[in-house]
Amino acid sequence: MLKINDLAFSYSGNNCKVFNDFSLEFEKGAVYGLLGKNGTGKSTLLYLITGLLHPQQGTVLFKGEEVRRRLPSTLSDMYIVPEEFELPSMTMKQYVKLNAPFYPNFSEEQLKQNLALFDFDENIRLGDLSMGQKKKAYMCFALAANTSLLVMDEPTNGLDIPSKSEFRRLIASNMSDEKTIIISTHQVRDIDSLLDHIVIIDQSSVLLNASSADICRRLLFTNQPLSEPTDGAFYVQPSVSGNSAILLNEYDEESRMNLELLFNGVLAEREKFAQVFK
């Protein structure tokens, strides 16, 4: 669905390239988690994916079409929810009237359901909402647009605790086999249960690109008491209750993926993880 080939990009005035010879592929029907440290280019990658930035080299193809051309056929099938955005001062009903006609698969019924999840209706005035509420309203619209690709940058930033679980429900209820959702975030605990696929990037390197199922098949996430030895562990991180560890899943045991631990582990032990997922 989305192919990034040999991408090179740098901001002008900055000699250091954000991406160089960077390639990645996204398949349909999955929720991708795009993780990386601050300044590794996650948001830049999202802008490149949606054609909002143009690469100096390489291509970003969405359904075979170069996104930098910003063709209506491409734009009507993708949506971005940036970390910061502006909504015009009008009701949601007016906003829908102005914007929904651009999206052929837009569903008003779905929008109503999405809004109801956050106790909103179509008469809310977008200009009067707080930033968190705006984000929820915007995500409701974005999901109702039913585009094949939905890109979200830090979607849970600014959401209160109940809204974070509502957000997970919102994504789950709007997901289909034809859609791809890419979520870039630092708040890994807010979304770890949602993700079908994990991509961890660091500058031009893809440190990890694997499905959640594959990760759990190959790795075992455990919490051990401090007294227990961790010699065979792939990565160990001290926690309040002892040690959180990642081990090789040699006996096909089941464990719940600890995304934060995995992220820290991949960054600390790049070679080891690269070997496992080679």
Add this chain to the structure above:
Amino acid sequence: MNAINNTFSFSRFGMVLKRDLVENRKRYIGVFFVMFIPFLAYQLQDMQDIIELSLIRTYEQGDYMASLATDLIPCFYGILSLALMCAASDMTSVPMGSKQHATNYMMMPATNLEKFLSRVLINTVMVIVMAYVALLCADLVRMLFVPFYEIKEFYGLTLPKVFVSGSDPFVEIYQGAGRDWGTVEGTRAVVDFNPARGIIAASWLGVLVLLIHSIFMLGGCIWRKAASIKTLALSVGFIFFGLWLVEQCNLSWIFHDDYLLKWYLNSSLARVLTYLLLIVPIFNWWLSFRIFSLKQVVDRDLSLKKLLKKAHS
């Protein structure tokens, strides 16, 4: 997905225009008032001046309106319309003024041409129409003040007179340039009329108007903020630099005694040159569109050289 028209769709163009007008309505209302208030102030001041100078006695019924209209014509119909279009170039990048706005606008599923044309339409036609509406509204508001003056000649609208009594700058130029002056019975008078020369001069004015518009449109596409001021400053800078260069090369004689104008108006080359000059505004509009199309959400790169390079690529 394949059924979507990727070239130009009039219905989608209408949608883009509608969205633009509704979402930026506060700004456009602001622009309207920026025009309305000076118009009203001018008209009220004009009435006051006429009373103070006791000029009203010299007017017959209705003539006051014609005089007011005639006063307005040179600035409003000619220079002001063009100045408004130039100032409105400031608004070309309004929907992309901030990163957030730019994201919204660029992700709107419409072609770059549809988006660009909607901006052009707003910055030229709509601003001019708004100016006329502002004049009409100022006129109507002025009528509310007329009873206080107790002078019946102040009744009546100015706007229709603008069109009835208004002199067309193109006609003025055509007539002025076409006339051959001479001495008849000791006084200076028009002795002949050369229509071809008049047409060249009027065409040249047309090209100049298009050139100015295209330069400001280009500026509006390059700079997101205060584009008209930056374009004006740069243009004035270029003009002064050109004049300085002419002075340095000892070529200032071409400005004396209308030498250049006479050569220009009488030369057959002038006609070709006028049409060739048309290429410049067309190039500027094309370049404006290319720069508009190539805009990115983070435009840290505002080097004209690089933009030109990108536009040609």
